[in-house]
Amino acid sequence: MKRCPFQRKLSLILILSFLIFFGCKEYSEHTGGVTVTMKEATAPFDDKEIVESIPRIPKNPVLVNTRYQGGFFWTETRHDKIERFRCSNCHNNNEAPIDKAAKVAHGNIVLVHGPENKPLKCFTCHNQDERDFLNTERGTKIEMDHSYQMCGQCHFRQKRDWVGGAHGKRISYWAGKRTVMNCASCHDPHSPKFAKKWPKTYSLALSD
Amino acid sequence: MDSRENKKDLIQKRNTHQDEKLCGRREFLKGAVKAAALGGSMMMTGCGTSLTGSKEEFVLEWKEYFKGNYRLMTQEERDETVRRMERLAKLKMGADVKISSRGPRKQVLYGYAFNISRCKGYMDCVAACVKENNLDRKSKTQYIRIFEKEHGNMNVTSGNGKYFHEVPAENHFYMGVQCFHCENAPCIKACPIKATWREPDGIVVVDYNWCIGCRYCMAACPYWGRRFNWNKPEVPLKDLTRKQHYLGNRMRTKGVMEKCTFCVQRTREGKMPACAEACPTGSRVFGNLLDPKSEIRYVLKNKKVFRMKEDLGTDPKYWYFMD
Structure with a gap:
């Protein structure tokens, strides 16, 4: 019987190509990538061990009325960051001497919020009768600490993202009880758009 | 004759x-x-840097020189080398540093998302990173690059990384690039001495004492994520971040590779990386990919996301998303 002279070489090439083929497929076949690893992880993460080392920041967070995918979450307080809160200290029916009123009044506030043809006014948000509170379009009284409910009336998409975690940011810790920043922690409610400014630093070329 | x-x-x-x-x-x-x-x-004497050191320093340096690869050390050996390094920092720089060798947490895989429609290019993250990770001030080493790109420009290889003017500029968006901590990282494969590896929590780290400075990893990285110490890193003593990690922000030497570690010294303590904490616009989302209720999982589930050069199969754990 006559043997084909290339038979041996052919089988060798075949074996080699198999090796190369399977060698290359190793990564994706074993793990399927991070997307698969992630999808397979459905068990709730137990962060007890980490939580023990985490102090609560800030010290007196506000429990948010809405829940996120992981349950309750907290946000920063607002009323202690407002200068001269409570507003009813001045905004009451008592008389105030004019010179003192001029000193403490807030005539410097410029309102740049809302569409140009229909800008917001003070009492779009502030409750006219009880100045310590905010007022929704429906006329519900809202505490300053829960101002996200006010913003969420128009900015509902941003609020949905804020609840879920795609807008805004957590305070200091990625683990433990979720405490996020309030809307007004970053945005000035009277002119919410971020201002133009100089960057904090600069970069050199990576290779020159 | x-x-x-x-x-x-x-x-x-x-x-x-x-x-x-x-x-x-x-x-x-x-x-x-x-x-x-x-x-x-x-x-x-550590390659002739201090021929006139004290006897204690000499002994410590000698022991440091002959220690093994971090991954092969037992916990006792790790504690020992950490103690030696802390003492050496005290002797050499007069700094009271605290170096940790904390291992990865269970059931944790770190992931990062960057909001390209929200970043304004303020570069607070870059400054915070330099401060936190004790990066060399002399050569202005930075782990993070922010690229200014024109609207509609989705070409990842173009963009102005050297901008310095008032931001945000009209008709531009900003894109942050750093180490993506790839699951299938080419830099790890390129290292001939296994001085860089992927930790079980997904962070790609470098053993600065094992690195020989061949820079193969730098050439292998398709994202320009690695930095080389061409000179001895210089950090003013008053700006030194004292809380350090063996695999993270402890002081490097001349001729070794370094890179973003997702601030391993912070994240393993449950804290956010310095860049995410410093961001004034909330463009940076950090979290545990294995936690179904985490923010990062929400972003990946509900937003339009993409990864840089995904076709290379490097499988980065760093996504870009837009509102």
């Missing part, structure tokens, strides 16, 4: 040749002994 003279010449030549040979061997041996002595002394 001629032949005799030739013979003489030959003998003479042979003799001189022998002399040369002998002389060469002696010289060589002498030289070798000298070189060995010099090399040994240099080893002891």
Whole structure:
């Protein structure tokens, strides 16, 4: 019987190509990538061990009325960051001497919020009768600490993202009880758009 | 006559040749002994940086020089080397540093998302990173690059990384690039001595004492994520971040590779990386990919996301998303 002279070489090439083929497929076949690893992880993460080392920041967070995918979450307080809160200290029916009123009044506030043809006014948000509170379009009284409910009336998409975690940011810790920043922690409610400014630093070329 | 003279010449030549040979061997041996002595002394004193150190420093340096790869050390050995390094930092720089060797947490895989429609290019993240990770101030090393790109430009290889003007500029968006901590990282494969590896929590780290500075990893990284110490890193003592990690922000030496570690010294304590904490616009989302209720999982589930050069199959754990 006559043997084909290339038979041996052919089988060798075949074996080699198999090796190369399977060698290359190793990564994706074993793990399927991070997307698969992630999808397979459905068990709730137990962060007890980490939580023990985490102090609560800030010290007196506000429990948010809405829940996120992981349950309750907290946000920063607002009323202690407002200068001269409570507003009813001045905004009451008592008389105030004019010179003192001029000193403490807030005539410097410029309102740049809302569409140009229909800008917001003070009492779009502030409750006219009880100045310590905010007022929704429906006329519900809202505490300053829960101002996200006010913003969420128009900015509902941003609020949905804020609840879920795609807008805004957590305070200091990625683990433990979720405490996020309030809307007004970053945005000035009277002119919410971020201002133009100089960057904090600069970069050199990576290779020159 | 001629032949005799030739013979003489030959003998003479042979003799001189022998002399040369002998002389060469002696010289060589002498030289070798000298070189060995010099090399040994240099080893002891950390490549001749401080020939006039104290005895304690000398002993510590000697022990440090012969320690093993971090991954092969037992926990006791790790604690020992950490103690030695802390003492050396005190002796050399007069700084009270605290170096941690905390291992990865269980059921944690770190992931990062960057909001390209929200970043304004303020670069607070870059400044915070430099401060936190004790990056060299002399060569202005930075782990993070922010690229200014025109609207509609989705070409990842173009963009202005050297902008310095008031931001945000009209008709531009900003894209942050750093180490993506790839699951299938090419830099790890390129390292000939296994000085860089992926930790179980997904962070790609470098053992600065094991790195030989060949820069193969730098060439292998398709994202320009790695930085090399061309000079001895210089950090003013008052700006030194004291809380350090063996695999993170402890002081590097000249000639070793370094890179973003997702601030391993912070994240393993449950904290956010310095860049995410510093961001004034909330463009940076950090979290545990294995936690179904985490923010990062929400972003990946509900937003339009993409990864840079995904077709390379590097499988980065860093996504870009837009509102």
